[in-house]
Amino acid sequence: MNKHQQSGMTTLLITSMLLIVALLFSLASYKNLFYQIKRTQNEVLARQAHWAAEGGLECGFAAIQDAGSISGARPTYIDDCKTSLKLVYLDADNYINSEYADISNKIIKKKINLSSSITGAIQSRSDLRLVGSYSISPDVEDIHNDGDYKCIAIRFSNEVKVEGSLISTPPKGKVSYDNFIPGGNCSKLYKTHTYESSKNWDINQSTYTNEPSENGLFKMDLVRDTLFDPFESFFNDKFENIDNIKKDYEVISGSKSNKRDESCDYLVSEAFKLKDKVWVEGDCDLLDTYYLNSLNNTAKILVINNGIVAINSSSSFYGIIYHYINKDSNIYENNELSIRWKSMPSAVHFESNILTKSVFIQNGSFNPSGGMIFDTLNGHTTLISGMTLNFTNEANPNPPSKKISWQQGSWHDF
Structure with a gap:
């Protein structure tokens, strides 16, 4: 090559x-x-x-x-x-x-x-004064880690004053907590018994001086909640839609008459014959609740809006009472409240010092099974002579609304 x-x-x-x-x-x-x-x-x-x-x-x-x-x-x-x-x-x-x-x-x-959005057999945004002996079968919020339940007898914004005794008994009816087992008991931390604690019938106690606590006179079944607003929770709608809310109710005007066939008691009972939800506009003196006490045991809602309320009766009502006063109402102005009470027939049964600031006065053991809601911010509610309130949601034709949410931090998406 x-x-x-x-x-x-x-x-x-x-x-x-x-x-x-x-x-x-x-x-x-x-x-x-x-x-x-x-x-x-x-x-x-x-x-x-x-x-x-x-x-x-x-x-x-x-x-x-x-x-x-x-x-x-x-x-x-x-x-x-x-x-x-x-x-x-x-x-x-x-x-x-x-x-x-x-x-x-x-x-x-x-x-x-x-x-539940809001729990409590009694819910009060007004100051609440209880005079006499009170036994409350509470609502239930959740289960406690001791195996018993977190019971809620009273949810309040400002003050509960007890002049007598307050006893929280075991739940007796349908409650807000879905997994409640009938016959269950309240945790000892959620079971107020002021009479037993004080050993004195004349005890005069306030949540101002005895903040609800695990070891206090008032247990955790009394809940101080300064921010709660029951309106949206109860009606499942906002206040701005109140006109639409009222369409589901039989709307009537209140009455301060002591004549049987013109009394607020009579007018409300007649309205309940048309619907199981009645909305009263203005002042309402229910007198001795003769007609309400004779209604059947169908769950009912009685709303009393922008008026004062008087009850002078020991009777039962299978339903829930919702008392609402707009915070801007003239009821709270000057002598307006005193003027209104002067024309209420039941006022003669109440002490004069109570009339100066109360917007709801009940004298006697009147027991609404569905509970009581006092949505009267800046007002004062006075209950006298005591009651045995066996709370049950079955007496409320509006099923309790529920809040469901994801628990923060329970999901790691990676």
């Missing part, structure tokens, strides 16, 4: 080696590319499974929110929410679990909080 032939062979050999190296690099690059494509496809499938499982959570959440209770929503989130999912269920710790098991496997869960 000559020199030129050897040079061509060398060039060809070097070129071939470079092509082989390039081919090897290309093959290695394609292998990595295929790996990346496979990873991407797996990630897409994993995210599809994740979002499908998350859809199960949202479906379960919406079902409970719509039904207002876990038990009521169970058929929905067990059956309807299982579309394309293996399982959607709520465990004993209130975690909604959602499992997807098709093209990929994914289980995610998140805890919910489900509670």
Whole structure:
């Protein structure tokens, strides 16, 4: 071979080696590319499974929110929410679990909080004065870690003053807590018994000087809540829509007459023959509640709006009383309150010092089974002679509204 032939062979050999190296690099690059494509496809499938499982959570959440209770929503989130999912269920710790098991496997869960908007057999934004002996079968908010229940007898904004005794008994009716077991008892920390604590019938106690506490005279079944506003919770609507709210009620004008067939008691009882929800505008003297006491045991709501209320009776009412006064009402101005009481027939049975500031006065053991709500901010409510209030939600034709929310920090989406 000559020199030129050897040079061509060398060039060809070097070129071939470079092509082989390039081919090897290309093959290695394609292998990595295929790996990346496979990873991407797996990630897409994993995210599809994740979002499908998350859809199960949202479906379960919406079902409970719509039904207002876990038990009521169970058929929905067990059956309807299982579309394309293996399982959607709520465990004993209130975690909604959602499992997807098709093209990929994914289980995610998140805890919910489900509670009544506002609990309390008696709810009062006014100062509340209790004169005599009071026995209250409370509402239930939740279960306590000692196995008994967190009972709520009175929820109040400012002050509860007891001149006599206040006893919280075990719950006797349907309560707000869905998982309450009939026959259950209140935790000892949620069981006020002022008569037993004081050993003195003439005791005069106030939540101003005895803040409700685990070891105090007033236990935790009295809840000081300075911010609570029962209106939206009770009516399931905002105050701005009060005209629409009233459309569900038989609306009448109040009365201060002591004539039987013109009294507020009579007018209210006649209105209840038309609807189980009655809305009274203005002052209402219910006298001895003769007609209310004769009504049947169908759950009822009696709303008294922007007026003062008098009751001089020992009787029962199967329903709930809601007393509402707009904070801007002229009832609180100058001598307006005193003027109104002068024309109320029942006022002759009340001491004059009570009339100077009370917007609701009850003399006698009048027992509304559905509870009492005094939505009279800046007002004063006086109950005299005591009562035995066996609270039950069954006496309220409006089912208690529920608040459902995700518990913050129960879901880590990564």
